[in-house]
Amino acid sequence: MTTLAQVLTPNAATDNAIVIPGGPTLSYAALSNEIERVAGVLAAAGVEAGRSVSIVLANNLEFMITFLAVARAGAIAAPLNSAYTVDEFKFFMEDAEAQLAIVPPGDHAGRDSANQLNIPTMDASSTGAHVVIARNGSELTLTKDVIPPSEDDVALFLHTSGTTNRPKGVPLTHKNLLTSLANIKDTYALTPDDVAMVVMPLFHVH
Template sequence: MTRVRRGTVRELLQAGEDEAAALGAPGRPFMSYSQLRRQIEGHRDVLRRCGIGPQDRVAIVLPNGPEMAAAFLTVVSGATAAPLNPAYTETEFDFYLDDLGARAVLLRHGDTGPAAACARRRGLAIIDVVPAEGGPAGAFELHPRGEPAGPTADDREPEPDDVALLLHTSGTTSRPKLVPLSQANLCASAHNISTTLRLTSNDVALNVMPLFHIHGLMASLAASLAVGGCVVCTPGFD
């Protein structure tokens, strides 16, 4: 197993053995690393056909669970991911999508709520995440709504210094501030956390944290996958 300390998330996901479990969810079959990697490659092609490449920012508005985890890994492997709290109001989505300079929004299939309304008003590409019925945890298809937002993007791979993730501060002292994290930042953080926690490929993490927050994305999801471990993603926690 090779640990990626300074590379890209796509390289980080090579740590898991092909048939090892990568993602899980209550009552559903596990998704293996080979299934996860194949799905990511196929979905990156969909994003490219929508004109989305490494420099483009894609907001992800999905409920917690394995589809959210897999969607984040898909976007961050070919563009810049910006996960947003699905409970935001339309006014809040308007602020965040404007501040992000988002080009597209990933939504759960059939979502016509505030995020969809805001994206339509702004003329952003909307791409539906359609869970695969009966499939393993995290399996889904991407279905763009309407015509592609632009010409097909080139197939350039993200590089370590490319921005991979955009998150906002809580805004407790002023308006929320945008924080960019590079591919290398994410890989280094995942490596440091997995080393500190002494995670191995035999470990299974139970994630109950929001996947629009850095702690859920890094301390649970990325750190476990960086060592070839498994993450079980719950719909939420009360």
């Protein structure tokens, strides 16, 4: 297990599930398949490995799927607080050198910011357990096989809080994130029988 997407593999044959409050319940196998499909959609739409994708979504299914799909496609997930202002979005998107911004459908400051920076946008929404990736109002369905990333590839790009100065970008590799996951599992002695509830914003580092 060397990349984020592979974390789901050991559970794919079990009855364990991911529960989205107010939304669907997915088996690990279904979640893994949806991540693979969306990664293929993003790759077919021109998302390049090794470059960042700004994710401007709330705590929901589409955030989780697109985050992991971006990483699965070999690109770099750069999640942002969906409540940022236009100027804040512009700073973070520009600093991350985003190749794409994934935003909610409709009017949104994240979309306005990307447009001002000439960064392409795609919409992400969901119908049941199906995540819809759309461009100009039309769902993208064409997929493409993606090359698995390596453990040393950057998977996540976050910024420091900027308490004393401007926020600084911090790249984290798949290996960094898996090491953090292993530390959490060991610290709390977690087993496959345990249930974890995530209440923090998904754009935070955990």
